[in-house]
Amino acid sequence: GAVVSQHPSWVICKSGTSVKIECRSLDFQATTMFWYRQFPKQSLMLMATSNEGSKATYEQGVEKDKFLINHASLTLSTLTVTSAHPEDSSFYICSAINADNEQFFGPGTRLTVL
Amino acid sequence: AQSVTQPDIHITVSEGASLELRCNYSYGATPYLFWYVQSPGQGLQLLLKYFSGDTLVQGIKGFEAEFKRSQSSFNLRKPSVHWSDAAEYFCAVGSANQAGTALIFGKGTTLSVSS
Numbered sequence: 001g002a003v004v005s006q007h008p009s010w011v012i013c014k015s016g017t018s019v020k021i022e023c024r025s026l027d028f029q030a031t032t033m034f035w036y037r038q039f040p041k042q043s044l045m046l047m048a049t050s051n052e053g054s055k056a057t058y059e060q061g062v063e064k065d066k067f068l069i070n071h072a073s074l075t076l077s078t079l080t081v082t083s084a085h086p087e088d089s090s091f092y093i094c095s096a097i098n099a100d101n102e103q104f105f106g107p108g109t110r111l112t113v114l
Numbered sequence: 115a116q117s118v119t120q121p122d123i124h125i126t127v128s129e130g131a132s133l134e135l136r137c138n139y140s141y142g143a144t145p146y147l148f149w150y151v152q153s154p155g156q157g158l159q160l161l162l163k164y165f166s167g168d169t170l171v172q173g174i175k176g177f178e179a180e181f182k183r184s185q186s187s188f189n190l191r192k193p194s195v196h197w198s199d200a201a202e203y204f205c206a207v208g209s210a211n212q213a214g215t216a217l218i219f220g221k222g223t224t225l226s227v228s229s
Binding site: 032034036042043044045046049093095097101102103105106107108110 | 158
């Protein structure tokens with residue numbers, strides 16, 4: 001089956017620093033990837049839609065200048081949390097859409113901002 | 115508004131007993147329905163999905179779900195629960211008319227299994 005990876009799986013950083021999270025589709029090409037955020041004991045909330053070769057589309061309330069998304073190739077999307085603060089601590093999950101419009105989720109990245 | 119409701123936040127079931135997790139949805143278009151399971155600190159694993167056809171769908175690990183359009187429900191069932199089934203379960207809905215769209219998730223139901 002299709003595999004989506006995320007790197008790193010967990011990261012701890014100091015407040016004010018930036019963190020980059022990678023989402024890769026390992027065995028298929030994905031023109032569309034999604035970034036979700038999950039707070040503890042909460043559901044997944046869509047943050048943005050990442051389309052290869054174009055600007056990401058952000059959901060209402062998500063700051064595009066804080067959560068920079070780059071979908072530079074058909075197998076890689078990156079999410080950069082800029083000037084991270086403790087309230088950005090969360091579980092970030094990406095998903096990728098294959099040619100059959102099936103959605104596959106990555107294993108998630110745990111971000112802790114101190 | 116589009117939404118998914120999982121009425122039960124936490125359910126405890128004895129090992130070997132049957133299980134039903136409830137899911138109701140509100141969606142303007144033809145829904146594409148999913149159940150995912152998440153173990154602590156892990157990503158999502160797809161249990162089953164419904165797009166069209168037979169309203170009773172079979173999934174992995176012995177799970178099944180029944181789509182009831184009249185009730186806007188997609189409840190998950192398992193006849194005999196195993197201790198390894200303890201996890202967080204999420205119901206989600208997407209658009210069947212626009213495949214490949216982002217999903218709307220319910221808040222999840224935590225399943226505990228007692229011995």
